[in-house]
Amino acid sequence: MTQTERPNLPLFTEARPRTGYRLVQLPFELAAEIASNEHRFELKATDAESPVYLCSKTRTYQLLQLSQSNSLFLVTPEHAPDAMDIEGQAPSRFHATPVKTGYLECIPADPKPDLSYVPRYAGSEDLATVESELTYQELHSRTPVSETGLASAWRQAGGVEIDGRIYVLADDLVARLLIAIVDGTRAERLEWAALTAANTFGAVADEGEPQSVVTAVLRRFSDSPEEPYALNIPTIIKWFGERVLEEHGYSALRLADFDQLWAEALPTSLDEGRSLDLLKGRYVHPTPSSILYFPPSRLPTAPAARFDRLFDVKASWDTEDITPFLTDIEPNVDRINVLFMKHTKKKTVGKRTVVSRRGV
Structure with a gap:
């Protein structure tokens, strides 16, 4: 049907914007989940000043306000029995309601639940x-x-x-x-x-x-x-090793002493399997023969500040050694290379890839 062949469809508009409507742009997978009516959806925030999240059974999205200069209308069809088209059928008429400029965007999020207040x-x-x-x-x-x-x-x-x-x-x-x-x-x-x-x-x-x-x-x-x-036996061994490091807090341990304490802390059935590889991202070596607890929780969350703190501890790092200290702020390992390119000087030394502070 061409534009001239279309019946006239009345359009009713309100002069004043409604404040009770907020438009949300839904990702495809979330729209499909809502359409299925299988799950409950909730808007949650920890307090009035915190970000708002849209939560389904399996997904979490942070809601961000996007503003634009274009006018936005919420258009809904309305049955009009008193207006008949050329085929004798009642056409739709539309009700357009102005809404506040802008809409909410759903950004996939992975917030860490705060369980500190649970006894x-x-x-x-x-x-x-x-x-x-x-x-x-x-x-x-x-x-x-x-x-x-x-x-x-x-x-x-x-x-x-x-x-x-x-x-x-x-x-x-x-x-x-x-x-x-x-x-x-x-x-x-x-x-x-x-x-x-x-x-x-x-x-x-x-x-x-x-x-x-x-x-x-x-x-x-x-x-x-x-x-x-x-x-998961390696996870158990790792948990006890990190616990020994944490118990000594800011005090460095001789590697030999740490290994002995780690062995003594473990169940007697687990007399093998200890390896510092299990604890990557949880310690540094102040000297070649000592070890110090150094978890990501002690580090800044902003990438630039995180790298500054890491380079304060050690002037240059192999990428495989520094990566475990970054996965809490960038879970996607493939994107960590983007952080290296943005915040570090990267070079190849033999078969190793090393990063250091920029401008040094």
Whole structure:
């Protein structure tokens, strides 16, 4: 149908903008998820001054305001039974509502849930002194992240629910139960790659903790969040090594002393597998024979400031050694090369690629 053949369709407009409408530009995958009606969507923010996130079951987007000079109208069809077209059918008429200039854009985000306010659980004997008032649903409602994102963070933090209230397991308790789980299941000749909550609890029942607590430790160090659980032995060894470094804080250790302390901290069933490669991005060598805890949490989050701090510690870095100190601010490893090009001087030395401070 040409423009001249089209019937006249009345267009009604309002003179004043409506403030109750905000336009949101949806990514294709999010629009498809909304159209499916399978999940609930929520707008969340930690407080009135914080960014707002649109959260689905599996995805999290930060909402950013984009302004433009063009006029924007929200146009909706409206049935008009009193106006008939040439074929005897009622045409649509349209209602155009001006909206505020600009719209909201959905930017994929991966915010880290703040679990610092969740009470720490140090053991059944201390439960009465740290009784929690929080439920998991309350945590979900106040945390601006998707359901799956929160579930993953909760698992990695050692979150547990006891009598309907939630806690995060204290590291001392995790260490004690992890040793009991590894050594106890080995003594019972259970396969570390196929554990259940029931048979693991049976092997450590003497620890006096409820099964939910034992299961929380098991899930935290398993390759799978569901049964059968498969203990990730390198992750366990790494966790104990980082714990030894953290306990010494800002004090450097002789490498030989650190290795001995690391071996003593591990379950007796894990007498092999220690390697500094497991701890990359968590330490530096003040001298060739010493080691110092140096996690990304101590470093600035702005890329330029992050590189300045790293080059203060060490004038030049192999790219494979410095990359683990950057993955928290740029999870996409392929894009870390962009950071190198923007903030460092990069050169090849033999088969190695080395970065250093610009202008030096």
